[in-house]
Amino acid sequence: MSLVRRVALAVAAPLLAFVVAGVVATLVLIVTGDDVGGFWDVMFSVPAHRNLVSILNTTALLYFSGVAAAIGFRMNLFNIGVEGQYRLAGFAAAAFAGQAWLPGPLNTVVAILVAMVTGALWAAIAGVLRVTRGVSEVISTIMLNAIAGSLIGYFLSKIGVNNGNATNTKQIPEGSRVGTIKLFSDSPTELYGLSLLAIVLGVAFWVMLNRTRFGFDLRASGSSETAAVASGVDVRKMVVVAMLMSGAVAGLIGLPTMFSDSFSYGSSFQTQLGFTGIAVALLGRNNPVGIAFGALVFAFLNEQATLLNILAGVSPDIVYVTQGVIVLAVVIAYEVVRRYRVRLEQAQVAAELAEQRGQPVPEGVGS
């Protein structure tokens, strides 16, 4: 197959998905009698500088979340529990950092570790239950999400500080906060320092997947468990380790905002990022670069959604519909393209064989 055709086929699926999602959104808006033109104007408007910065910040959060989900997906392990893991981890980190037991930046570093360990351990419960008791991780992680919510509520009521209208953890001391980066001089919002961790994570994820034995085992277990077992992979160990890693990455999701903006865990802590991360991972085909693209698209959609209500009077919920449709459409489109490619390859091979048969068959070839 020519290079042009291969690239065209790779781009075709996501493109098709976006077109379908756009059509569905338009149809829904027509049915409810909303302002279709206004919707498209807002969605295609170029973001202002301040919006660009928030898009980048959200991209980083969604990238963490997407990678956390993708580590599991790569070996057919459905960690639906990223949501609970990152909330619990965020809470633990905030509670720890707020105590200010350690000085300045050391406090920050240890708090990040606390978040990663908390996320990892919470995810490990599902992993251990799966390998020792055969409990489906899909169900157990969903249950753990709900339990995490209640646990946080309980501990927050115990150690939280009530500032009049809400209960938060203690403020992170000045010295342990992480600075921001000013990208545009006219923008009041700035890039959170810890957002840069996303780049480190992306590189680490790529190296782990493609350049380490663990990454190979991970992909092997996902592609064919029986083959992996036959080649000596301890799948049970892999499940637990993959869950630990997934949870550890999930632990990072809440940190950039917390250390650069809110400085505590409370009602303002952004939820639902874990679920969006699943969609982002699927959109990016669990690939380090693909997830970055998916995270950017979803961050862009989320940012435009906040403008929808103000500028076009359309409920931002329409964007969630669009996001869901994109995910479903993209996986269907990948499948359609894959089938088309297989047919194409078969046709090509058949054509070449026919050609060979037409000519004198060389010694030792054909039957």
Next chain:
Amino acid sequence: MSTAATATRPPVETSPEIRTRRRRIAVLVLVGFALLCLARVISGAEELTSSGTLTVTLTATMPIAMCGLGGLWSERAGVVNIGLEGMMIMGTLGAGYFGFHYGVWAGVLGATILGAMGGALHALATVVFGVDHIVSGVAINIIAVGVAGFLAEAWFSALEGGGPTQSPPLPTPPTIDLAFIADPMNTLEQKHWFLISDLASVVEMLTKDLSVLVLLGLVLVFGTSWALWRTRFGLRLRSCGEAPSAAETLGVNVYRYKFVAVLVSGALAGFGGALLAMVSSSGFQVGQTNGRGYIGLAAMIFGNWRPAGMLAGSTLFGYTQALPFRQGTVSVHGLLLLVAAILLVVALVQLLRGRRTQAGGALVFGLVFLTWYLTTDIVPREFTTMAPYVTTLLVLALASQRLRMPAADGQIYRKGSAG
């Protein structure tokens, strides 16, 4: 179901194995109930088996059971349905819109149809296009949340009593009230006798203001049991979940059966949504389902992909959901004693079977729960809301290894793969 109607009924023989299994399940249920009564008597948490608690349990159980039943239909045909949650959300939305404008039965019908539409989408993705079942289900859940939020704002904002996140109060489905049985049972219940008063509560629950929708749900559970295990249609449907290639070689149209199963699955989840919006509460609310679709799925797994077991699992979850509303901090505290007792019994049984590690694990957890019970008087409020989820995990951890799911469950099937 013309196949079922014209089929000569296969001779139904209940093998001795099935009969012993049924007897064992019956004994387990009875022992569990007796332990619960004992926990009530010892801990003095009267709400553990009061008719009030049981009534709330029943209304909490049925929506979960309908999702579980939906999961059963689809997984018996080999399609994993994580999208039940989304289909249930569509059901609550349909009940809210059609129920408010056109009455109770239109609401039920609308909920069922919207749920089935979610099912159709899932079937299209998984059966026709061969997309991973979990991926499709997750996407459907995201879509459903968006659609429900968006349409609720469009439909209910302008209505009196409604708002952007909730519908106006919906009409209540008719109820059946057999006061001549319920009233004497209530007298009996108030005596607080061991087991007798508790059984009286059960009878009272079934005879006092029983919603016809709840009754319909129970009929659907038994109807499913008949349709899937006693008809030709059911045999073929289940064969698609066990060995689709073999079914294909025998002339079964696997795609069609899978499609029908997933459609029914969505319809049942939608009906569960109707129950939730019209029986368990007074109207549609955004976020009302709160994970019930997933719990239904867990209930089905707990029930070993069978209707009766699924109903038992749903009851367990319905009960732990109901309890926090009935003097929760005291009642759930009483429940700790029951959990401790069960774990200690499990430890003993495992020890007798020579499984030391399992026995040790159960013993440790049993002692932890016992200590918790003995050293406290109430359970913190936040912990009571955790009860259904912790129960799900515990139950699955204890039961999972003995379960057998349909052999081809979750696998992607393509026509012609039989060769």
